[in-house]
Amino acid sequence: xxxxxxLVTTEVGAExxxxxxxxxEPEILEADVVFGVYDLVVKVKADSMEQIRKVVTxxxxxxDKVTSTQTLIVASE
Numbered sequence: 001x002x003x004x005x006x007l008v009t010t011e012v013g014a015e016x017x018x019x020x021x022x023x024x025e026p027e028i029l030e031a032d033v034v035f036g037v038y039d040l041v042v043k044v045k046a047d048s049m050e051q052i053r054k055v056v057t058x059x060x061x062x063x064d065k066v067t068s069t070q071t072l073i074v075a076s077e
Contacts, residue, residue: 001046002073005042005043006042006056006072007071009068014039018040018063019032022042029043
């Protein structure tokens with residue numbers, strides 16, 4: 001299994017809307033609204049790094065009002 005944290009930036013005021021869409025995806029374990037440079041921290045678990053890439057590309061970045069992402073792959077658990 002591969003674990004990653006995705007730092008998400010949204011349009012102003014869209015944090016909760018994006019969060020509610022994210023938590024419906026089976027690969028997303030957690031999605032928290034945060035203060036700072038990023039708007040959400042999303043914990044993603046998948047079978048491989050390729051699957052993580054697909055989740056970020058096709059499920060997270062395609063959500064309306066997501067403006068950018070930064071993916072952090074967990075090196076060890």
